[in-house]
Amino acid sequence: MIDLYYSATPNGHKMTMFLEETGLEHRIIPVSLSKGEQFKPEFLAISPNNKIPAMVDHAPVSGNQPVVLFESGAMLLYLAEKTGSLIPGDLQGRMEVLKWLFWQVGGLGPMAGQIGHFNVYAPEKVPYAIQRYTNETNRLYGVLNRQLAGRDFIAGAFSIADIACYPWIVPHQAHGQDLAQFPHLQRWFHAMAARPATIRAYRGMEDVYTKAEPVSAEARKILFGQTAS
Incomplete structure (x- = not known):
């Protein structure tokens, strides 16, 4: 248990x-x-x-x-x-998953969390902070968009890399991001959202x-x- x-x-x-x-x-x-x-x-x-x-x-x-x-x-x-x-059992596949897992915990999560804070929770608007974190989150969305070009999932097969990244794309509007600007990311996002396990995890x-x-x-x-x- x-x-x-x-x-x-x-x-x-x-x-x-x-x-x-x-x-x-x-x-x-x-x-x-x-x-x-x-x-x-x-x-x-x-x-x-x-x-x-x-x-x-x-x-x-x-x-x-x-x-x-x-x-x-x-x-x-x-x-x-x-x-x-x-997570794959072979070395190359495992490393591909791990580098994107660490990319999320070291980059996407912290930066998206900061713009989420300044857009949603900050008691007053701080223009420099909003611009700084909106731009960096936009850059990171672009990195993920390019990685997903020609791939169904981030590291090839569905893995913990996808699970790590998806919840940080869900609040894209709070991040000031338009998924239509990132077609590969948008396609992946909708595929992830449609998974039965994702639906159960987010229900309610x-x-x-x-x-x-x-x-x-x-x-x-x-x-x-x-x-x-």
């Missing part, structure tokens, strides 16, 4: 997509970010970076000790290796970057006002 500590963010959606694709037995434990549940001691024992997703695998392939993980990229790689699915879930309601001062402090102290 896998315990998934989850909120409906792009990184949270990565994990539910994987679990729906593979059918792994799991239990979802909701974490309310706006209420500060990510700072509870019992959650910090699992995810010391106070971020979701996090997981505990109570039935690892070897050993009796549960495997505890945070960071969605590490979690996707662990589960792919555990199940022997969604609204992406956090599409929310229009204002954030309360208390929730804003919890979400965006934390420091080391």
